[in-house]
Amino acid sequence: MTSGNDLTTLTAAQMAAAVAAGEVSAVELARAHLERIAQTDVQVRAFLHRADDVAMAAARAVDDRRTAGEPLGPLAGVPLALKDVFTTTDMPTTCGSKILAGWQPPYDATITARLRAAGVVILGKTNMDEFAMGSSTENSAFGPSRNPWDLSRVPGGSSGGSAAAVAAYQAPLGIGTDTGGSIRQPAAVCGLVGVKPTYGGSSRYGLVAFASSLDTPGPLTRTVLDAALLHEVISGHDPHDSTSLAAPVPPVVAAARNADVAGLRVGVVTELGGEGYASGVLTRFNEAVELLESLGAKVTEVSCPHFGYALPAYYLIAPSECSSNLARFDAMRYGLRIGDDGTASAEEVMSETRAAGFGAEVKRRIMLGTYALSSGYYDAYYGKAQQVRTLIARDFASAFEQVDVLVSPATPTTAFPIGERADDPMAMYLADLCTIPSNLAGNAAMSVPCGLAPEDGLPVGLQIMAPVLADDRLYRVGAAVENALDQRRGHPLLAEASGIDNAGATAEAGR
């Protein structure tokens, strides 16, 4: 019999193959991961809610289907860590906020439903910055998660809980959401693969909205192929989401298996780099670009002149939408209720509940957005930001006339210490400097590990950006980089993570 640790260090593709072949049961996989969570989550704090019973029941169902000879999907029986921003009928959904503590939704998000239908075993709900607003999980009302590479550092955010869980071998698959970089940034600082699919490629139905025009669900995994397999399971048109695209899902799994970049035109975005970027980040990024060139890609420099305005535009659009989206949390129908003493008016209860239930960053953004949308300011703020958004989309469009993909560092720095930026929102916002343009334009983007920064030994992410609905290109380039670096190194990068007891997470077991 295979030991628990051996099981948790397999890739999702390997686990699914083992389940399909009857070499391991889904129940064994689920139990091994639940044990791993029990052992390590005291340190990592990736999960807000562990759903042992739900997970075991789902695993048993997969095993029963296999026994009955029914066909299994490509990820059937594989455990997954679900960001606590997706509704689940059998688990609470809190969005990392006190205002929703204990709320159990009466319906499943489309992503949740698709995962269940595919036989993916949801282990529980993971920590996040409150309502996905943040880059470190420090804005969670339930305390920060820790980076498995160094427990004194943040795992990134807002999908930091899912990233930490996958990096800590608590699950081979994680689902996050990316509004300004909330999948790619934690992936980069945890040494994982993180993908923001094309906006509308994965359904938002049941994803508790932060900024509707930007929110995109996507995978967080340890390998490019695992990300592609998960990408396919969760993608495709959803009649419950008007903004979901009717187009066919790009062939991402095939692309992940065809790691060939010969002749591919790769553009280095000149605006994303230089001052403000950690030297180790730039070193590893430049090496990755050289690596692509050595693999046959044609590398050029491409200018995207309006990217410098992306961050300020984002911090008008996202808060504006959030100020409206979060208005529904008013204590009237669900969630926290404060001050209802029988004499207070509905307005007073709403006000007291929102004052007590939202954290500082959420309040800051609600106020920013309320101001930006107010009469007389709309044109100057929200209107202008939308114009910038159009210009950024045009920058991408003209860049993609010259090249097939764009690359940049995924983040300006590696994982920063917990508390370092907690009182400096601007410093925190800069963590998403490289990722935000793709959210504004709606195109696909990925972060893939490209080594450790020499100065601190922490992971660096290479960001790959592809045109709308050309998500498959991300996987082609990502897989090429992953293959070449793993070969050069002799093991996956994550095998070097030393923050927690990773005995068994060896190179051999990982591949």
Add this chain to the structure above:
Amino acid sequence: MTQTDAAVTSHPVPFEEAVARYDPVIGLETHVELSTAAKMFCGCPTVFGADPNSAVCPVCLGLPGSLPVINKAAIEYTIRIGLALNCSIATWCRFARKNYFYPDMPKNYQISQYDEPLCTDGWLDVEVGGTTVRVGIERVHLEEDTGKSMHVGGSGRIHGAEYSLVDYNRAGIPLVEVVTKPIPGTGALAPDVARAYVAELRDLMRALDVSDVRMEQGSLRCDVNTSIAPTGSAQWGTRTETKNVNSLRSVERAVRTEIERQAGVLDAGGRIIQETRHFNESTGTTTSGRSKEEAQDYRYLPEPDLVPVAPPPEWVAQIRADLPELPAAHRVRVWQQLSWNVLPADKDAIINAGALDLIAETVAAGASPEQARNWWLGELSRRANAKGAELSSLPISPEQVARICGLVDSGDLNNKLARQVLDGVLAGEGSPDEVVAARGLAVVTDAGVLTAAVDDAIAANPDIAAKIRAGKTAAAGALVGAVMKATGGQADAASVRELILARLGQS
């Protein structure tokens, strides 16, 4: 002078005097609930009177994570309305969020349309007192309805209530808002124009089959804007917006009393505040609501959860081709078919009562236009008004009314008996003939019975009989009365009279 109207004591000026010295300008915003099978953004049914919160889902409850999906039928209905109102139909437009906090708003924003309405710039002709007034239509847009609050205790308003209950069945029902352009120059007719416009709009919605337009159930609701300025003034006055005026009569009264009130304020040297006002159905007066100074900032933004609406031109053309006959054309045609000359005021009364089709159908079933008019505008209107119901909702058909007319014509019923038959039909006792049979209401035609009754009356009134014999036939009325009394009213008065005269040698 920056006095407010609250600072001066003022008394309403009688209407005739007010409109002699001030010119009113009115405007109407009318909300119409569409009768689509499903709600605006989800699949819940649009039902009236169901158990509270029984027709709801995550979407219309605005639960976290839920998303709206546009009901295409609601777009089609709105385009139908826009085309019937001679509007331009947008080739591309977006929904917008109107943000404000209220417990019956599931999301604390309403999905509506702001600066990109689906239909713009049309008109609707209304007839008032024999003249046609063209009312300009500013826009027709689509939005979702809110839930319905019931405040328990206190005054029934949210402030001071002990507790409140919210029913979300109505939340998400598609609501069309029709906004007129300002309507100047109607003078003393302003209240009638307002009423006629709403009545015409109601008939239009009914003809288009897009709404039940039951004002008493709130499926058609009006906000009435009113301003006045001294006669001949180049500038319009400051307007007030009277909210939730929910019957035709109230629309007329709201305009009238607001003109009277504003004239009083201006006469006293006051200033009209731009504000919303509440209409009190029982007194017919308006009271101050919130003023524009403390008005909400709705922080509109384009709805990011929905893709823009771009109705293909061929679809719009198809909807246009499929439009039914509209009320104005219908009226002209029906009127001509009736080939019946009436005073304009009578025509207005018929149209305002919603009786034209009923009369036409009654005539088609065999009654004379006069008979049909008299029944529908007289007895039946009285009964409808007493019940607060629409004429068309009375449980009697034009065919049944025509049958009653026929029974009167043939002498089987007199007018008094006919009213009793009407009562029976309205009480659900069956057809006119069944009621006649069951209640024994037929006119007494048995010659023996009648002759006996006449002879009894002659014998009991020898003085009167003598006068008649002497040629004073007018005195016969008293004997007719005695016979009618003796037969329980079930004799035909004309026949009785003839019989009396014959028995006394006067025919």
